[in-house]
Amino acid sequence: MPKAYSDQEKEYIRKRLKEEAAKCLAQYGIKRTTVDEIVHRVKIPKGTFYLFYHSKEMLLFEVILEQHDLIEEKLWKEISTIAPKDFNAEKLTDIIVGFYQMAGEMPILKLLNSGEIELLARKLPPQVLEEHLGHDNAMVDRLFASFPIKNNVDTRALSAAFRAIYFSTLHKEEIGEEHYEEGLRLMVVGLINQLL
Numbered sequence: 001m002p003k004a005y006s007d008q009e010k011e012y013i014r015k016r017l018k019e020e021a022a023k024c025l026a027q028y029g030i031k032r033t034t035v036d037e038i039v040h041r042v043k044i045p046k047g048t049f050y051l052f053y054h055s056k057e058m059l060l061f062e063v064i065l066e067q068h069d070l071i072e073e074k075l076w077k078e079i080s081t082i083a084p085k086d087f088n089a090e091k092l093t094d095i096i097v098g099f100y101q102m103a104g105e106m107p108i109l110k111l112l113n114s115g116e117i118e119l120l121a122r123k124l125p126p127q128v129l130e131e132h133l134g135h136d137n138a139m140v141d142r143l144f145a146s147f148p149i150k151n152n153v154d155t156r157a158l159s160a161a162f163r164a165i166y167f168s169t170l171h172k173e174e175i176g177e178e179h180y181e182e183g184l185r186l187m188v189v190g191l192i193n194q195l196l
Contacts, residue, residue, distance in 0.1 A: 014052055016042045021063045026107045030060055030116035057123040067108050072139055075099040079146060087147055089192045096188050104169040149195050161191050
């Protein structure tokens with residue numbers, strides 16, 4: 001019978017699982033990170049892991065989402081500091097390009113360029129991925145509501161386009177690192193011009 005944990009212990013174990021999962025992701029990637037390694041680092045029985053997460057993939061996805069949410073929040077804070085009278089396409093482009101550059105440098109998110117994100121996505125319940133997509137769409141809606149956009153803009157299509165640009169950051173080498181930053185800026189400028 002599994003041990004009963006207090007709320008404080010549960011919070012501590014969940015925190016430690018995420019910390020060690022993040023370290024394992026950075027060291028081993030998704031495929032080679034194992035539940036055995038994580039529980040060994042946290043010093044809990046393997047059965048306890050499954051009291052908190054149904055699978056390794058759910059834990060890893062939560063860790064990745066926390067990094068994702070962190071950079072989204074930074075993006076939102078930067079955009080919300082622009083005074084309406086100072087708002088222009090160039091400032092918005094600078095902020096969004098900076099967002100993509102920051103995301104591309106985050107250790108956990110850098111791992112995703114190996115194709116392992118597809119492996120992770122295949123092992124997650126479809127409703128988890130749909131919920132994440134809904135979260136992304138809500139974030140884009142929140143951003144779009146904060147500045148003047150053209151009438152009849154398909155925000156879902158633009159949201160998908162911004163997501164596609166993000167996925168391009170995972171393939172810098174294949175695209176060509178020498179001119180990648182210029183290409184990134186051109187893509188963002190193109191979307192901003194369609195938006196404003």
